[in-house]
Amino acid sequence: xxxxxxxxxxxxxxxxxxxxxxxxxxxxxxxxxxxxxxxxxxxxxxxxxxxxxxxxxxxxxxxxxxxxxxxxxxxxxxxxxxxxxxxxxxxxxxxxxxxxxxxxxxxxxxxxxxxxxxx
Numbered sequence: 001x002x003x004x005x006x007x008x009x010x011x012x013x014x015x016x017x018x019x020x021x022x023x024x025x026x027x028x029x030x031x032x033x034x035x036x037x038x039x040x041x042x043x044x045x046x047x048x049x050x051x052x053x054x055x056x057x058x059x060x061x062x063x064x065x066x067x068x069x070x071x072x073x074x075x076x077x078x079x080x081x082x083x084x085x086x087x088x089x090x091x092x093x094x095x096x097x098x099x100x101x102x103x104x105x106x107x108x109x110x111x112x113x114x115x116x117x118x119x
Contacts (some may be wrong), residue, residue: 003092042053061096062087065103075108088112 006014021043029035052058062085069078086109087101094100104112 058087058096061098061101062103064098065101069103073105073108074102075104075112078105082107094097 025036025043026038029039048054053061065087066080066085069080072078073080073085078102084106085103087096088104088109089096090100090102
């Protein structure tokens with residue numbers, strides 16, 4: 001199932017919200033380009049954490065899945081690499097949870113992403 005997409009009205013609403021955020025950042029930072037940069041970075045990071053969880057949370061999930069899968073990629077059945085194994089979500093909208101992920105090797109991840117049209 002593809003990820004949800006905003007319709008035309010929702011896209012306009014998102015752009016209005018984005019304009020408000022940009023104006024608020026400008027209000028807070030004035031003409032300080034370094035502060036504008038810092039505010040943007042912080043907001044971006046926290047919104048990503050809202051969707052993906054923190055790096056430590058994902059690291060713990062990777063460790064759990066590694067143990068559960070006994071270090072084997074469930075797609076190609078090969079041993080997972082010590083680094084760069086990927087948490088693959090079955091449904092992106094459900095997030096990074098034990099029930100919604102598997103740990104796969106990077107080669108399988110690339111193929112799956114291509115198959116899903118995310119080249």
